[in-house]
Amino acid sequence: MEEDNVRSVELECLAAIYPEIVLGAEPFTASLEIPVHPTKPVKVVFPASAEVAPLPTPPYSETDNEPGQATIAAHVESHNLMYLPSLHLHLTLPEGYPAEVPPIFRLSTTPQWLSQDQLDNLQAKGATIWEDNEHLEMVYDYVDSLQQAAENAFGCGEGKDFQIPQEHKISLLDYDIKAVQAAFEKETFDCGVCLDPKKGTVCHKMTGCGHVFCVECLQDFYNNAIKEGDLVSVRCLSPKCAKEREAQSPSKTGRKSKTQLSPSELLQIPLQHEVITRYVTLKHKADLESDKSTIYCPRKWCQGAARSKKHRKPEGFEVVESENESDTEETNGKVAKFKAGEDLLSVCEDCSFAFCSRCYQGWHGEFKSCGPRRSDGELTEEEKASLEYLKLHTTPCPTCAAPAQKTHGCNHMICFKCNSHFCYLCSSWLQPQNPYLHYNEENKPCFQRLWELEGGDGDDVGIGFFGVGEHVEEDDENEFIEEDDVGNDLANQPHHAVVQGDVFGLAPAEVVEQARLLAPREPAANRAPIEREGPLVLRINQLPRVAGPAALVAPAQANPGAAVPHPGRQNARAGQEARHRVRANNEAEGAVLDEANQAWVRMFVQMALNDEEDQLDSDDEGDNAIFDIHVR
Amino acid sequence: MAAKRITREYAEISESPPSGINVSLDNDNVHKWNVVMAGPEGSPYAGGTFHLSLTLPPEYPFKAPVLSFKTRIYHPNVTNDEKGSMCIGILKSESWKPSSKILAVLLAVQDLLREPVPDDALEAQIADKFKNDRPGFERDAKDAVKRWAK
Numbered sequence: 001m002e003e004d005n006v007r008s009v010e011l012e013c014l015a016a017i018y019p020e021i022v023l024g025a026e027p028f029t030a031s032l033e034i035p036v037h038p039t040k041p042v043k044v045v046f047p048a049s050a051e052v053a054p055l056p057t058p059p060y061s062e063t064d065n066e067p068g069q070a071t072i073a074a075h076v077e078s079h080n081l082m083y084l085p086s087l088h089l090h091l092t093l094p095e096g097y098p099a100e101v102p103p104i105f106r107l108s109t110t111p112q113w114l115s116q117d118q119l120d121n122l123q124a125k126g127a128t129i130w131e132d133n134e135h136l137e138m139v140y141d142y143v144d145s146l147q148q149a150a151e152n153a154f155g156c157g158e159g160k161d162f163q164i165p166q167e168h169k170i171s172l173l174d175y176d177i178k179a180v181q182a183a184f185e186k187e188t189f190d191c192g193v194c195l196d197p198k199k200g201t202v203c204h205k206m207t208g209c210g211h212v213f214c215v216e217c218l219q220d221f222y223n224n225a226i227k228e229g230d231l232v233s234v235r236c237l238s239p240k241c242a243k244e245r246e247a248q249s250p251s252k253t254g255r256k257s258k259t260q261l262s263p264s265e266l267l268q269i270p271l272q273h274e275v276i277t278r279y280v281t282l283k284h285k286a287d288l289e290s291d292k293s294t295i296y297c298p299r300k301w302c303q304g305a306a307r308s309k310k311h312r313k314p315e316g317f318e319v320v321e322s323e324n325e326s327d328t329e330e331t332n333g334k335v336a337k338f339k340a341g342e343d344l345l346s347v348c349e350d351c352s353f354a355f356c357s358r359c360y361q362g363w364h365g366e367f368k369s370c371g372p373r374r375s376d377g378e379l380t381e382e383e384k385a386s387l388e389y390l391k392l393h394t395t396p397c398p399t400c401a402a403p404a405q406k407t408h409g410c411n412h413m414i415c416f417k418c419n420s421h422f423c424y425l426c427s428s429w430l431q432p433q434n435p436y437l438h439y440n441e442e443n444k445p446c447f448q449r450l451w452e453l454e455g456g457d458g459d460d461v462g463i464g465f466f467g468v469g470e471h472v473e474e475d476d477e478n479e480f481i482e483e484d485d486v487g488n489d490l491a492n493q494p495h496h497a498v499v500q501g502d503v504f505g506l507a508p509a510e511v512v513e514q515a516r517l518l519a520p521r522e523p524a525a526n527r528a529p530i531e532r533e534g535p536l537v538l539r540i541n542q543l544p545r546v547a548g549p550a551a552l553v554a555p556a557q558a559n560p561g562a563a564v565p566h567p568g569r570q571n572a573r574a575g576q577e578a579r580h581r582v583r584a585n586n587e588a589e590g591a592v593l594d595e596a597n598q599a600w601v602r603m604f605v606q607m608a609l610n611d612e613e614d615q616l617d618s619d620d621e622g623d624n625a626i627f628d629i630h631v632r
Numbered sequence: 633m634a635a636k637r638i639t640r641e642y643a644e645i646s647e648s649p650p651s652g653i654n655v656s657l658d659n660d661n662v663h664k665w666n667v668v669m670a671g672p673e674g675s676p677y678a679g680g681t682f683h684l685s686l687t688l689p690p691e692y693p694f695k696a697p698v699l700s701f702k703t704r705i706y707h708p709n710v711t712n713d714e715k716g717s718m719c720i721g722i723l724k725s726e727s728w729k730p731s732s733k734i735l736a737v738l739l740a741v742q743d744l745l746r747e748p749v750p751d752d753a754l755e756a757q758i759a760d761k762f763k764n765d766r767p768g769f770e771r772d773a774k775d776a777v778k779r780w781a782k
Contacts (some may be wrong), residue, residue, distance in 0.1 A: 148761045192730075192731030193637070193693055193730040193731050194636065194637050195637050195640045195641070196636075213731070217730065220694070221694050224694055225694075232726065236729075237729050237730045237731045238729060238731050239722070239727075239731060239732045239736070240729075427727070496672070621681055
């Protein structure tokens with residue numbers, strides 16, 4: 001009975017000292033959590049669970065001499081832990097305690113970060129103390145010794161890294177973070193902004209630098225800064241803090257963003273989601289704006305940024321680069337245009353509008369030749385003029401979009417790149433078997449217009465034909481002028497001359513050049529009508545030699561040619577039904593065709609219908625690679 | 633919050649004023665302080681008494697205070713006119729931090745009197761003189777003190 005009393009008195013004492021003690025359901029049992037908060041952070045390594053070495057516990061184990069230990073630790077990440085999960089003590093004061101029987105101590109940790117050996121050693125210590133105390137009450141002494149041992153983490157990590165099985169890593173780290181937070185919340189801080197002392201619960205510790213401010217001040221300041229768009233201010237509020245840290249790590253990208261707070265930290269403070277969203281949006285916008293190659297959505301109501309979907313490189317420079325690339329490719333006249341088009345596709349990240357990053361129109365596919373954006377000033381005046389010229393005086397191939405300029409002849413074109421047959425007026429694809437059907441079908445826009453723009457399309461023939469079906473009406477007007485102007489002098493030359501459409505450096509003088517090249521040709525003896533060209537050749541040879549670099553002079557110089565009498569158009573306008581109809585709206589100009597010339601035309605049309613007209617030109621082959629005069 | 637913090641800072645400075653600096657409120661307005669600063673010993677401004685006006689914006693401490701010399705002063709970093717505007721790093725908006733304090737601002741002004749910063753000058757002529765003709769600068773500064781700051 002007295003022993004019972006001794007045991008109850010001791011438990012009451014313990015309860016007074018450790019209010020957190022929990023008395024067990026069984027009589028004379030109790031359990032106590034002993035926090036493990038070492039005075040110095042413990043450096044812990046978590047070796048892979050497969051090769052868990054015996055835990056090094058310097059005071060008790062003999063693993064110190066094993067050389068392999070250190071090497072394992074060397075390549076395993078280590079963490080400094082401030083707090084470890086508490087040590088759970090379950091004690092039973094058995095019958096006969098304290099005089100005859102030692103108390104029963106059972107120790108455990110959750111998770112089991114202390115090895116069973118260590119726990120056994122600590123438990124054994126209880127019996128030793130009982131003996132040392134000469135069989136008197138000793139539970140307090142034991143608990144006290146455990147607490148002292150906990151201050152240096154039971155000797156773990158002294159001298160060498162403390163190894164804990166990998167499987168406990170997450171729970172231990174988690175425990176540490178929570179314990180640190182709990183301790184932080186118990187502290188009191190003087191907020192540097194409002195200068196009031198604040199409890200840790202209403203304070204936030206900066207992740208980067210560790211400065212502490214009260215949540216209220218941080219919210220006020222950051223909300224205001226984000227509202228005003230002052231993104232640079234979203235950093236630690238301590239004077240010189242950001243600067244000092246920038247100085248410490250000068251090797252960083254050199255951007256201030258390093259000292260700016262992350263959205264996740266703003267969330268921790270916490271700021272409202274809308275504010276953080278605005279912060280992120282503004283930052284993104286600032287990033288896009290500082291990137292010169294950013295393309296913006298052409299929709300007026302959107303104007304979001306776009307990223308080309310087909311970036312080959314992740315950098316934002318890609319768009320600019322690919323544009324330059326495609327330009328040079330076009331200049332070289334290589335087939336690469338097909339590929340170049342791919343890089344022009346941009347999709348707005350806001351409204352998902354797909355558009356061309358060069359012409360800022362809705363996405364037109366890869367094969368359309370388009371003009372560049374106007375306002376960005378990236379193109380030189382010369383380039384702009386060239387593009388303008390291309391727009392006015394070339395027709396794109398319906399297959400590959402290569403621009404073609406007709407120097408002379410009929411409107412049946414063959415692409416110099418892909419050999420497609422197409423109509424120069426409306427860019428329609430024509431059947432290779434019977435390309436002229438296109439001009440012989442009534443109710444079609446190009447009905448009877450095979451010979452429009454006969455003299456070629458270019459600056460030297462006035463405002464050119466646009467080459468689009470719906471413009472036919474007004475373009476007739478243009479052609480009217482053109483015929484009136486200088487069209488005559490180059491008329492009646494063989495058709496199918498397709499000039500390669502360079503984007504830049506197009507030389508209108510090529511028209512003249514072409515004519516000159518045609519001159520030495522000798523007509524086949526049995527094709528009398530071709531001789532009709534004789535005078536024409538002579539006439540062209542009289543033209544001033546203006547071909548060459550002085551390209552732009554050519555249009556003006558070409559005009560005098562019109563003054564040369566044109567034998568083919570002096571009289572005899574009657575009887576040429578087809579030609580007459582095609583030219584019906586041009587009759588006013590008074591151009592008249594003589595009989596012989598008409599005969600030639602008739603024959604030519606006949607040959608053309610038989611698809612033999614190329615024979616007329618066969619001797620021109622190879623004279624000038626630029627002019628692809630063959631129908632194949 | 634502004635008024636509370638300003639009151640607290642004012643109390644701190646009034647209780648233990650830094651040597652050579654005295655502050656008072658302008659018409660009991662906590663947002664407007666009158667500062668009286670003695671020219672620091674060892675500087676050409678020694679013996680002078682300079683009155684400054686410190687205006688704390690309503691957004692203080694989120695926005696920096698505005699400080700100007702009411703007493704005219706011959707100094708590279710203070711405009712040599714009636715406004716007496718000045719340029720010190722801590723008050724620039726990009727370096728102002730909400731936890732910067734008025735005391736630090738006043739001490740920075742004192743430092744500026746002791747050691748002008750000619751590379752960040754408002755008065756280029758005075759800065760040139762400071763750099764190239766130090767005795768001439770000190771003579772002019774002392775003359776100015778006699779004229780304006782006695």
